[in-house]
Amino acid sequence: MTDILCIVGARPNFMKIAPVMKAFVAAGISAKLVHTGQHYDAAMNDQFFADLGIPHPDINLEVGSGSHAVQTAEIMRRFEPVLLAEQPAAILVVGDVNSTIACALVASKLGVAVVHVEAGLRSYDRAMPEEINRVLTDQISDLLFITEKDAAHNLAREGIDAQRVHFVGNVMIDTLHHNLAHAVPASTTLGSTADYGVLTLHRPSNVDDRDTLAGLLETVAMLAADLPIAFPLHPRTRASIERHGLQAWLEKPGIRVLPPLGYLEMLGLMKDARIVLTDSGGIQEETTALGVPCLTLRENTERPATVDEGTNTIVGTERKKILAAAEDILNGGGKAGRIPEYWDGRAAVRIAAILLQWLDGRHHAVA
Ligand code: UD1
Numbered sequence: 357m358t359d360i361l362c363i364v365g366a367r368p369n370f371m372k373i374a375p376v377m378k379a380f381v382a383a384g385i386s387a388k389l390v391h392t393g394q395h396y397d398a399a400m401n402d403q404f405f406a407d408l409g410i411p412h413p414d415i416n417l418e419v420g421s422g423s424h425a426v427q428t429a430e431i432m433r434r435f436e437p438v439l440l441a442e443q444p445a446a447i448l449v450v451g452d453v454n455s456t457i458a459c460a461l462v463a464s465k466l467g468v469a470v471v472h473v474e475a476g477l478r479s480y481d482r483a484m485p486e487e488i489n490r491v492l493t494d495q496i497s498d499l500l501f502i503t504e505k506d507a508a509h510n511l512a513r514e515g516i517d518a519q520r521v522h523f524v525g526n527v528m529i530d531t532l533h534h535n536l537a538h539a540v541p542a543s544t545t546l547g548s549t550a551d552y553g554v555l556t557l558h559r560p561s562n563v564d565d566r567d568t569l570a571g572l573l574e575t576v577a578m579l580a581a582d583l584p585i586a587f588p589l590h591p592r593t594r595a596s597i598e599r600h601g602l603q604a605w606l607e608k609p610g611i612r613v614l615p616p617l618g619y620l621e622m623l624g625l626m627k628d629a630r631i632v633l634t635d636s637g638g639i640q641e642e643t644t645a646l647g648v649p650c651l652t653l654r655e656n657t658e659r660p661a662t663v664d665e666g667t668n669t670i671v672g673t674e675r676k677k678i679l680a681a682a683e684d685i686l687n688g689g690g691k692a693g694r695i696p697e698y699w700d701g702r703a704a705v706r707i708a709a710i711l712l713q714w715l716d717g718r719h720h721a722v723a
Contacts, residue, residue: 359715360387360471361444364413365394365431365455368638370404371619372450372473375530375704377411383708385715387448390438392431392455393418397591403618408531424454424485431458439466445718446471446711449493450527452486452637457493464496473527473707475500476507477637477658483561486637490658499714501707503527503641504661504696524706525698528638529645532623533701539624546586546612551630553583553682558590559635562653566600568673572653573597573605575675576633579682580610585633586625588614631685633678640668645699649690651681667693 360380364373373389380387391413395401405412417434419427431454439447439462446469449456460470475494479487494500494511502508503526511521543549555576563569576585587606589597597603606613617625623642626632632643632650640659643650644666651671662668669691671677684690698706 357386358388358442358444359385359446360711361439361442361447362387362389363392363447363449363455363459364389364410365392365419366451366453367395367400367404367616368636369450369453369455370401370408370410371531371638372527374408374410375527375534376448376450376473376707379704379708380711382705383712385708385712388414388442388444390414390435390459391416392435392459393420394427394431394453394455396420397616399616399618400591407619408535428454428458431455432462435459435462436466439463439468445469445715446498448473450474452477452489452493454485454489457489460493460496469498470496471499471501471711472497473501474503476502476511476521477504478507478510479656479658481656485560487658499710501703501710503699503703504659506660522706522710523698524710525700525703526641526645526696527703527707528641529699530701530704531619532642532645535620535623536627538620539627540618540621542586542625542628545614545617545621545625546584548584551583552612553579553585553631553633554625554629555585555587555632556590556634556636556639557587557593557653559654560592562635562673563590563593563596566602569593569596569600570602570605571675572673573602575678577605577608577611578675578679579633580608582610583630583686584610584612586612586614586629588617588622588625590616631682631690633682640666641699643667644693645695647693649685651678651685653678661696665694665696667691 419430447463448471450473500521635653640662644662650668
């Protein structure tokens with residue numbers, strides 16, 4: 357019998373599940389991997405499995421893209437028979453994507469325990485689709501593993517029993533530690549040894565609206581006049597740039613457009629960057645772990661440890677603020693930052709130890 361059915365769906369899930377599955381093998385926990393197929397392009401999917409050495413999924417639901425409702429519903433419809441057939445003791449979901457809430461909801465309705473890795477993060481911005489996914493997933497989770505201490509307060513405020521919550525650290529940083537020595541050098545990716553910055557953009561709030569996107573691209577073009585900016589393009593962002601006819605901004609001097617990168621290429625690129633500008637959640641954490649200055653192009657973050665302790669600064673999307681913060685960093689200012697507690701490469705081992713005990717307790721209860 358399978359103890360735990362692990363779920364992945366989208367790119368940021370892959371680096372979270374890799375160390376967890378490895379720790380399960382070491383702990384003797386039997387696990388299977390279900391891929392919902394939310395992300396499917398080779399660059400968004402296969403490359404990560406190869407880079408991270410994740411086992412081939414046992415089951416792929418192949419849902420693909422769609423509106424939130426269609427994608428979520430389709431994952432639920434296809435996951436239910438899988439869960440009924442597999443009968444695991446629990447499912448384990450990571451992060452905050454549509455696959456996370458869809459599978460958690462199916463399991464909770466079937467009375468199967470839900471384990472949520474990276475629980476309790478809150479931006480307090482309900483316009484963010486991920487915030488809805490986080491709040492709802494946590495409400496129906498039986499075991500909640502948190503990456504930073506603040507998350508415990510968020511969960512307490514929502515009435516979640518503290519006994520279910522475990523502070524274990526950050527599995528994404530486990531993956532970073534494990535792979536740092538294998539990172540692809542930036543000079544290989546960029547074909548140059550000159551200084552550079554990195555930009556990633558994919559949040560609907562930044563890339564879907566024409567004026568917001570055009571404003572950001574113009575700001576980046578101003579920055580790129582002084583420091584070349586590498587810009588790996590998420591498919592959502594590429595589609596939006598084309599839809600709004602903004603391609604000319606990508607040809608401005610100093611802007612270096614790249615396809616979505618594999619994990620090891622992106623790690624190498626971030627590691628030696630002078631500055632990283634992003635709206636990603638994971639990159640805020642990775643830059644903090646690497647000690648690289650990060651400017652977050654959002655009004656809030658659900659990962660306050662990266663700001664309070666790490667190298668992250670929230671700058672929003674206002675041009676003056678972004679350029680001033682970037683100038684400060686490039687002139688040697690910016691934050692030094694320290695590594696948050698338990699971001700030490702051992703989070704997945706802690707999770708496995710707690711789950712082993714939980715499974716044991718369950719076996720005794722059944723016997
Ligand atoms: C999803 C997650 C987001 C995460 C991001 C990382 C949700 C609600 N959002 O956003 O939290 O930060 O992944 O990438 O789950 N597409 C492709 N190829 C693919 C996948 C998507 O071309 O392999 C295109 C499609 O046009 C699709 C669009 O990207 O409609 C958006 O994909 P989707 O999975 O809905 O959301 P993301 O923006 O990727």
